[in-house]
Amino acid sequence: MSRLRVHAFSISVDGYGAGSRQNRENPLGVGGMGLHEWMLPTRSFQRLYGDGAGETGVDDDFVARSFENIGAWILGRNMFGPVRGPWPDDHWKGWWGANPPYHVPVFVLTHHLRSPIVMEGGTVFHFVTGGIEGALHLATAAAGDRDVRLGGGVATIRQYIRAQLVDEMHFAIAPTLLGSGEHLFAEIDLPALGYQCAEHVAGARAAHIVIRREATD
Amino acid sequence: MSRLRVHAFSISVDGYGAGSRQNRENPLGVGGMGLHEWMLPTRSFQRLYGDGAGETGVDDDFVARSFENIGAWILGRNMFGPVRGPWPDDHWKGWWGANPPYHVPVFVLTHHLRSPIVMEGGTVFHFVTGGIEGALHLATAAAGDRDVRLGGGVATIRQYIRAQLVDEMHFAIAPTLLGSGEHLFAEIDLPALGYQCAEHVAGARAAHIVIRREATD
Numbered sequence: 001m002s003r004l005r006v007h008a009f010s011i012s013v014d015g016y017g018a019g020s021r022q023n024r025e026n027p028l029g030v031g032g033m034g035l036h037e038w039m040l041p042t043r044s045f046q047r048l049y050g051d052g053a054g055e056t057g058v059d060d061d062f063v064a065r066s067f068e069n070i071g072a073w074i075l076g077r078n079m080f081g082p083v084r085g086p087w088p089d090d091h092w093k094g095w096w097g098a099n100p101p102y103h104v105p106v107f108v109l110t111h112h113l114r115s116p117i118v119m120e121g122g123t124v125f126h127f128v129t130g131g132i133e134g135a136l137h138l139a140t141a142a143a144g145d146r147d148v149r150l151g152g153g154v155a156t157i158r159q160y161i162r163a164q165l166v167d168e169m170h171f172a173i174a175p176t177l178l179g180s181g182e183h184l185f186a187e188i189d190l191p192a193l194g195y196q197c198a199e200h201v202a203g204a205r206a207a208h209i210v211i212r213r214e215a216t217d
Numbered sequence: 218m219s220r221l222r223v224h225a226f227s228i229s230v231d232g233y234g235a236g237s238r239q240n241r242e243n244p245l246g247v248g249g250m251g252l253h254e255w256m257l258p259t260r261s262f263q264r265l266y267g268d269g270a271g272e273t274g275v276d277d278d279f280v281a282r283s284f285e286n287i288g289a290w291i292l293g294r295n296m297f298g299p300v301r302g303p304w305p306d307d308h309w310k311g312w313w314g315a316n317p318p319y320h321v322p323v324f325v326l327t328h329h330l331r332s333p334i335v336m337e338g339g340t341v342f343h344f345v346t347g348g349i350e351g352a353l354h355l356a357t358a359a360a361g362d363r364d365v366r367l368g369g370g371v372a373t374i375r376q377y378i379r380a381q382l383v384d385e386m387h388f389a390i391a392p393t394l395l396g397s398g399e400h401l402f403a404e405i406d407l408p409a410l411g412y413q414c415a416e417h418v419a420g421a422r423a424a425h426i427v428i429r430r431e432a433t434d
Binding site: 013014015031171173175176177178179180185186188189190191192195196197199200202203207209211 | 230231390397402409412416417419
């Protein structure tokens with residue numbers, strides 16, 4: 001059965017998944033890039049974006065795992081780009097260039113209709129106006145036997161957690177403090193929603209936590 | 218110069234330093250004991266409370282460090298005990314028995330006067346009604362050349378952080394979720410107060426973070 005998974009999502013020691021004042025120059029908000037520094041030297045990341053000669057180890061294992069058996073993605077609109085409100089034109093096609101690192105269908109949550117965009121390398125961006133459950137329905141169908149990865153951002157993950165729709169979440173606690181921004185867990189009682197820590201593994205540059213939901217209904 | 222240090226203070230992945238519904242049976246609140254499981258097998262803890270045959274390694278190093286060069290402690294009243302309001306009598310002498318693990322003067326924050334209590338092994342509990350700055354003044358004088366350790370709990374640490382009076386804080390992120398209780402960093406902007414992550418080290422049972430304040434004034 002297809003699962004909904006969050007992977008390699010970075011949070012600060014003080015619990016923020018993105019900094020404040022996000023814009024086109026700072027898509028992760030002020031200080032937000034520091035959340036992801038643990039990932040950049042890994043071999044799995046360098047194979048996607050660099051020369052392929054990165055480091056192996058725990059941090060790399062978690063990046064590699066994040067791409068395994070994924071048949072579709074779901075992204076919040078703010079993770080797809082900085083455009084807000086109705087789409088002014090078809091110019092914006094994501095942060096990732098002509099060949100995005102997804103290579104499967106990607107369902108973007110939005111309140112504004114837009115035609116799908118076929119990118120190079122197998123990525124197709126679909127724009128879904130049916131809410132988080134509608135997007136999950138479409139993504140699960142597209143993923144077939146494989147799982148659906150929930151990419152973020154913070155607000156989107158929080159919605160799916162509250163609806164008890166996420167099966168597994170891997171968070172990397174980065175050794176940085178943001179002080180303000182989007183807090184991942186504020187006002188969310190994870191144990192009351194059925195979530196527990198299932199794994200904790202220390203990497204060289206981040207602490208990795210896997211949280212799973214035990215089906216209770 | 219004497220510094221104010223927090224050590225071996227455990228928080229959950231979702232940021233709580235104590236669970237909800239604290240009482241005499243659950244001094245750390247519901248689920249709160251899970252925060253400290255990383256510490257119990259360490260040799261330094263077992264030397265204090267067990268048979269001395271505990272484990273060495275990163276987790277143990279941090280427990281050992283927490284006792285180094287400490288000349289006095291500060292505790293919030295709720296950490297000293299479950300009694301609230303005026304002291305009904307002199308019966309309650311802390312959670313720790315006749316010979317508490319401090320062995321130096323301990324300054325307990327309270328709004329209600331009480332005479333000092335001399336315990337076995339060098340621990341003397343002093344009850345301070347002069348607020349957090351008054352307690353720090355007395356503890357610093359008592360500590361001499363050594364540092365003052367701020368033991369907690371959460372509300373007390375938050376007060377000292379906001380007053381920018383803590384110099385160094387070691388937190389152990391325990392692989393557990395509490396969902397509710399006392400949140401350590403909520404509404405506190407650590408970088409704005411001058412705090413930064415100075416160290417991060419992975420132990421077998423917890424992720425260790427050291428936060429320091431750079432004096433800016």
